[in-house]
Amino acid sequence: MKKKIYLTISIIFIIFINLYSLSKLGSIKERMRTPEHYLKLPAGKYLRVMALDNREIIGDMLLSRALTYYGAHYYNKRYKYPYLYDFFKNVCEIDSYNLQAILMGGRLLSDKYPHKATKLLISGEKYLPESWKIPELTGFIYYYNVKDRHLAAKYYEIASKKPSHPPYIPSLSSKFYTETGELEEAIKVLHSFYSTTKDKRLRKSFKQDIDKLSAELYLRKKWRKAVVERVIDGDSLILKTESGYLKEARIIGINSYELNSPFEEYRIYGRIGKDFAYYTLNKKSVHFTIGGDGVDKFGRILIYLWYDNTKLYNEEILKRGFAKAFLRYNFNKEMKKRFKEAEEFAKANMRGLWGVRYLKPIEDLSYMKAIIGNIAKVRFRVYNVYFGRKDIFINSSHDYRHSFKLVIPLKFKMNFYPDILKFQGKKIEVFGFVSQYRGVPEIRVYEKSQIKVLQ
Numbered sequence: 231m232k233k234k235i236y237l238t239i240s241i242i243f244i245i246f247i248n249l250y251s252l253s254k255l256g257s258i259k260e261r262m263r264t265p266e267h268y269l270k271l272p273a274g275k276y277l278r279v280m281a282l283d284n285r286e287i288i289g290d291m292l293l294s295r296a297l298t299y300y301g302a303h304y305y306n307k308r309y310k311y312p313y314l315y316d317f318f319k320n321v322c323e324i325d326s327y328n329l330q331a332i333l334m335g336g337r338l339l340s341d342k343y344p345h346k347a348t349k350l351l352i353s354g355e356k357y358l359p360e361s362w363k364i365p366e367l368t369g370f371i372y373y374y375n376v377k378d379r380h381l382a383a384k385y386y387e388i389a390s391k392k393p394s395h396p397p398y399i400p401s402l403s404s405k406f407y408t409e410t411g412e413l414e415e416a417i418k419v420l421h422s423f424y425s426t427t428k429d430k431r432l433r434k435s436f437k438q439d440i441d442k443l444s445a446e447l448y449l450r451k452k453w454r455k456a457v458v459e460r461v462i463d464g465d466s467l468i469l470k471t472e473s474g475y476l477k478e479a480r481i482i483g484i485n486s487y488e489l490n491s492p493f494e495e496y497r498i499y500g501r502i503g504k505d506f507a508y509y510t511l512n513k514k515s516v517h518f519t520i521g522g523d524g525v526d527k528f529g530r531i532l533i534y535l536w537y538d539n540t541k542l543y544n545e546e547i548l549k550r551g552f553a554k555a556f557l558r559y560n561f562n563k564e565m566k567k568r569f570k571e572a573e574e575f576a577k578a579n580m581r582g583l584w585g586v587r588y589l590k591p592i593e594d595l596s597y598m599k600a601i602i603g604n605i606a607k608v609r610f611r612v613y614n615v616y617f618g619r620k621d622i623f624i625n626s627s628h629d630y631r632h633s634f635k636l637v638i639p640l641k642f643k644m645n646f647y648p649d650i651l652k653f654q655g656k657k658i659e660v661f662g663f664v665s666q667y668r669g670v671p672e673i674r675v676y677e678k679s680q681i682k683v684l685q
Contacts, residue, residue, distance in 0.1 A: 292321045315346040326357040344375035362392035383407040411540040413447040445564035453517040464503025480530040483544050483569040485556035501676045505663040506552045522561035548572035551582020595634045598671040611657045637674045657684045
């Protein structure tokens, strides 16, 4: 008898809500035109009391309206969905255990309102503490939308402690902690999963990751600060230490092509390696640790080098494909494995110099900013050739301050004579490392074969 009474009251309530909405909407035509009127409802805490034992029914009804509101504006890319958070908040207050509604609200809000999305998810986690999906999505939003890697790592770590979470969760938590430089936290997350899982394949994989991070943590504890005073080539440079001394350093575990090679192709590759090092390190504050035998036969200190606080240059240049692994001499075994894997990654993905033969020419110069820090083949028609004090500029537009250009250092000008005087008005193809000067992309060229006249 009581159930019938509750059901009757609920039906009356649903009818009341619809009548209330219709009174706000007016005609069907107006309702389709202004779906925001769907949102003119009492707050969720009042609806929850009035819904009695039928919270799921009311929650599903409101969820369908939220989706109608979202869908009505989906193709209007400039629309901000100002009422979407309040709507999903009402849905979650009425039916607090509706996991799909919580996740859906988080996903739909993440693009325009990432902080409101995380707020909704965190409030939903109170009612569904066993779900790994809520902190996982929270971590993803912090990483992808908010760009806060520390909080991303934290929430992935929370997700890794929930039952039935997939193996990639602790791996991502560790990865994000590593990117923020929090290696001890990264190792702790991996060790926690390693000690609980019975999967032999996963245990082996996590053990390898723990060993790699432990090796880097050991080296980081010996950090020294310096500034890169001058880049010599892709694997050697001059450091200015905190005490003011200048020291020539050799990067452990890598070997870039020689700048004075008798083969033109290798000289180009050497220059590209140097351009990458210059673009990445020149005049930057860095950390280094002396490793291996301390010094090489030329008296250069042998170092591991970190820039931007967390990036290991030895590994990064190998992953980007601008140098080869050089593992012959004595240094940390775990770092040797890591550098070998970085080189194999670059080969497999044809990155940097490993993919030169497969590069497709770029003709849309608006795309150049997206590939700064990589090598490219570019085709364009030369607007003019300008001789500066230190460099020769081959411009792609009259607006030379804001458009892509080639730069030939004056010391290399004889490599291009007499052709350099004939480039104006010609369509050319150029190959090299894409860097930038004051935000404008450019390629520095050194050898004649880097420029090809097409017509």
